[in-house]
Amino acid sequence: MxxxxxxxxxxxxxxxxIVNTNSTWLCRKLTYLGIKVRRVIVLPDEEEEIARGVRESITRGVDILLITGGLGPTFDDKTSQSLSLALKRPWVVNQRALRMIEKKYKERGLEMTEHRLKMAKMPEGAEPIPNPVGTAPGILIRFGKTLLIVLPGVPEEMKNMFEQYVEPLLKKVAPGVVFLEDQFVCRGLPESTIAPIIEKVMRKVHAVYIKSHPSGCELGKPVVIIHMYTSGYRREEAEDKLVQVKDELKRELIRAGAEIENS
Amino acid sequence: MxxxxxxxxxxxxxxxxIVNTNSTWLCRKLTYLGIKVRRVIVLPDEEEEIARGVRESITRGVDILLITGGLGPTFDDKTSQSLSLALKRPWVVNQRALRMIEKKYKERGLEMTEHRLKMAKMPEGAEPIPNPVGTAPGILIRFGKTLLIVLPGVPEEMKNMFEQYVEPLLKKVAPGVVFLEDQFVCRGLPESTIAPIIEKVMRKVHAVYIKSHPSGCELGKPVVIIHMYTSGYRREEAEDKLVQVKDELKRELIRAGAEIENS
Known part of the structure; x- marks a missing residue:
């Protein structure tokens, strides 16, 4: 994967x-595309820190580095120049990006200014991603084995650009991997009683990940959500596995005294 | 700071x-305590990856490393042993933690098991943090200049333990620094027109950070939230600065054709 x-x-x-809902939305999207998200990192609006973060991710050898935020016209939008710093590539006006931006402002009767021009500057060799909602184009750039994709931080712009331009691209990178998940609620057993049962079932059925999420108490009984997920190249096989795990788990938990409820 | x-x-x-609301809540708390959060990192339930993350944070020289999640009884709760791995300290049963856990299960008439005992294991030299809501104690440990604080991932447990035990501790680390913020809504100007105005005001009044957040369009007019914050040792001085910045900004924005609305 x-x-x-x-x-x-x-x-x-x-x-x-603000809550980082962008990263959750992207994690969901990438997961369902069959791409394994290894880390999410929040960085400050500081050139050196962003560059350092980018270099560290590349060093860890990820296939896809998705970056959001810091592409706008203000002084603290520093993602693009930080990328240049990290990749050691000159920060230059991208002609395609410039045309995209000029067109936007022309439509609104506004002149180009230094701050507007800034959004057209990208590391040399980058490809701009059109922004149908806002102004700042995204950035696409390959560096060694890593594909870097930069999108704005404004959620509406980010989501639109991801679905229109990035998702079709990533589908080619991770072709045909399906991600499946399911969950149910288990009442009456503390997580420490559930733990060995989960281990037993996970040993029996391979490649399904089971995780328990304590969710408080109701009428003095512990409530734990049991979440299961798997991915694979064959949908039917994955579905079968998930059903098998769910059945086995429920049977074992009921035997241990739990009440089960689908959620 | x-x-x-x-x-x-x-x-x-x-x-x-799930959305990472734990990190937002903690960022808020630390910020208001006068502590600067430099990074938030999400890591998978993997021993090597967690240990690597911990080592990287320590290498970056942070004063406080706050870790949440992975303290429970299941096979994939690996934070404590990962910490041992990262700090190169033996992973041993902490006698104080053991007594806390034994007491909890005794009250519910439950025996100690291997999975329950696991929650009492910590890196040598750690101090357990009581968990008044759930079972797994937190972990407090100093390593060089870094104070490591580990709390459970269940939000109710994490918040309770932070407020009862961690916050009083951190107040001693960052004594008397106040954090102040304010915001208003600016209508009618695109962010690229606002950008040079923000820069001008920031050059005039030091140590106040101003950030514009585009928030869509209403009746064809761009809506941008202007957020300002500052921190310092004297509350009154900080308050004055914030008022000064807000007034200056509003005046300049209105001159450029904006409508202003307090939010």
Whole structure:
């Protein structure tokens, strides 16, 4: 399975002003494309720190490095120049990006300014990704085995660009891998009683990952959500495995005194 | 200002099953304590990867490394042993942690098992943090200049333990630094027009960080949220700065044709 890391850039995330829903949305998308997300990293709006983060991800050898945020016109939008720094490639005006941006401002009767031109600057050799919602184009660039994809941080722009331009591209990278998941609620057993049961079932059925999520107590009884997932090249085989695991788990948990409820 | 990094552990985050609200909550808490969060990192439930993440954070020289998740009784709760691996300290039964856990299960009439005992194992020299909500104790350990704090991933347990035990501790590390913020809504100007105005005001008033957040369009007019924050040892001074920045910004934006609305 191809691997990915996600870098989300922005002080607003590090001061806890906003929840990082972008990364969750992207994790979901990549997972369902059959791409394994190995890390999510939030970085501040600082050139050196972003460059360092990019270099570290490349060094870890990921296939896809997805970066969001920091592409706008303000002084603290530093992702593009940080990328140049990290990849040691000159930061230049990309002519295709420039045309995209000029067209946008022309339509609104606005002149090009230094701050608007900035959004057309990219590491040499990059390919701009059109932005149908906002102004700043995304950036696509290959570096060794890693494909770097940079999208804006504004969720509507990011999602639109991902679905229109990035998803079709990634489908070629991870062809035909399906991801399947299921869950149910287990009542009446503490997680420490469930633990050895999960281990037993996981030893029996390979390649299905089972995880218990404690979810408080109801009427004095512990409530634990049991989540299962698997991926593979054949949908039917994966489905069968998931059903088998679910049945086995339920049987064992009921035997141990649990009440089961589908969620 | 003391610095921090937050590591949140769990495959459920990397497959996009849940939103990382724990890290946002902690970022908020640390920021208001006057601690600068430099990075948030999400890691999978893998011993080598967690240990690597811990070592990397320590190498970056943070004062506080806050880790959540992976402390429970299941096979994939691996944070504690990963910490031992990262710090090269033996993974041993902590007698204080053991007593905390034994007491919990005794109250519920449950025996100690291998999986329950696991939650009492910690790197040598660690101090357990009581868990008033769940079972697994947290872990406190100093390594060189870095204070490592590990809390469970279940939000109710994490928040309770942070407020009861960790927050009083951190107040001593970052005494008396206040964090202040404010925001307003700017309508009618694209972000690229706002950008040079923000730069001008930031050059005039030092140590206040201003960031624009595009928030779509209303009736064809761009809506941008302007967020300002600052921190310092004197509350009044910080308050004055923030008011000054807000007034200056509003005046300049109105002059450029914006409508302003407090949010």
């Amino acid at each position: 191809p691997t990915a890391e996600i870098l989300t850039i922005g002080n607003e995330l590090l001061i806890g002003r | 003391p610095t921090a990094e937050i590591l949140t552990i769990g495959n459920e985050l990397l497959i996009g099953r």
